[in-house]
Amino acid sequence: MSIGNSPEADRPSVGAALQKARIGAGLTVEEVSTTTRVRIPLVHAIEQDDFSRCGGDVYARGHIRALARAVSLDSRPLIDQFDAEHGGRPAPTPAAPLYEAERIRSEPRRPNWTAAMVAAIVAVVGFAGFTLFTGGDKSDSGQVAAGDAHAKPAPAPTRHPSTIRPTLKPEPSDSAVAGLPKDKVTIKVTARDGQSWISAKDASGKLLEDGLLKQGESKTITDKKRIDLVLGNAGAVQLYVNGKEVKQVGEKGTVERLSYTPGDPQAG
Template sequence: MTDENNSAGDDQVAGQPVDGAEAAAEHVRTTPGSLLLAQRETLELSLQHVADELNLTMHYVRALESDSYDKLPGDVFAKGYIRSYARLLGLDPDQMLEIYREFTTHKLARKEEAIKRHARRRMDKNRPWIIFSGVAFVVVAIVLWLLSTGNEAETASADMTREAVSVTGNIEGGDIDAMPVFDSAPTADLAPATDTGVGAVAEDGADLTSLSWPGDDRVQLVFSQDSLVEIEHRGGDETHREMHLTGEQLAVQGTAPFSIVMDNAPGVTLSFNGRQVDFSSTIKADNSVRLNIGL
């Protein structure tokens, strides 16, 4: 009985590191960049060595290892770089490309869902005004219709009165063959107003996006909520416009001043050259803000 317990205990203890290793490996496999980075460090290869072997810049190698594929020339180039990097490290290129496709598809789906949530928030904010405007329009239309109907009825009544006086004045005596019979003024049924209804229309860890533009000034944004961001700088024609999700970070190096527009400013923390910027007093009623940083 004791041997069985010890055997079970040994199995349990032995199973723990295996499960932990499998969980860690599963986490590493979640992104192609983390897998490339882990394998390079296991082989004790430097970034410079990899860049020389692949005939790439170190900037591109860092982009591959951090899954910052927006820094690469395009999707076709990213796939080619991943395939070459995988071969250099002894990894399966086809498996790496499959992980890359799953990663980019999942990230795109997250961004699309964030855009939909953003649209629903905007609709919810505007809904009271839409309902109020619709009700006001219906009320004004009913009032105008009632006024128009009342004026027509008064005009018809006045015309009939003048006609009756004229006929009576022409009667001088004798037998009256027939008295004119006047129909009462027509009445219209008021249709009930119809109510009109208005239809309604995050993840694991921080995701850092780094942009290197000409210049030495730095702006960093940390997103505690989803927000659409547009940023430009004086040093060139570069523009970044993207929906960033909760937990993401955006680091931009360029030339001040920076022009920044955010549609959900309360959910963003902003720093310029290492110092946090307080822009709470400039946030509009719809939570958007437009800033010029570094003037």
């Protein structure tokens, strides 16, 4: 017997359906109670749609299934009807996330005391070796330095402005001049304040030097008799003849023609 396809208006209650099926099967309440182990008062209450004595909806559904099985009745439509009349079946609580969280929870890491002790021993041994290697002198000096760390530094001595002398450009020493050969003429040209073009010839007109001298570069030219020198941008060069500086070679941008022989510088 099935009531699942009955119209809603004609559908009997859950208790009435169970009672009708029990009577149709020719069974008494006592027989159903013996078969299902559901107490007789509870069978009477369920057939009267009183589920308050079941102890909750979960137990009520279990009793409905047992009674329906005893009278050869499909219990699924009765369970659905019961849920519809009593607020529906609660949604099951998913257990998988809790299980996963418990499964992947790692054990708390314990401190690795062995590694810590090994590291401490290595540090002590290394410090002792370093102390022995450096020796006691450095230790004494370190103690002295530590003792003086709190001392205030001595103030720097002040000098009266009248005692401060300007830094003078060193002149070529006599030994440097004396070191040059006196039977030759020696010229040193330095492009001090800019580049300069130079040309140098000997007494016979032979070309000794010719080219551009970049700023900072120097050329040294030597001859036995005479050097005829041509300087472009003469004011930018520094000129030494036989170890002595020639002052005021010329103005910047001008071309100067000079001639020198052994001995003191003399402009030709």
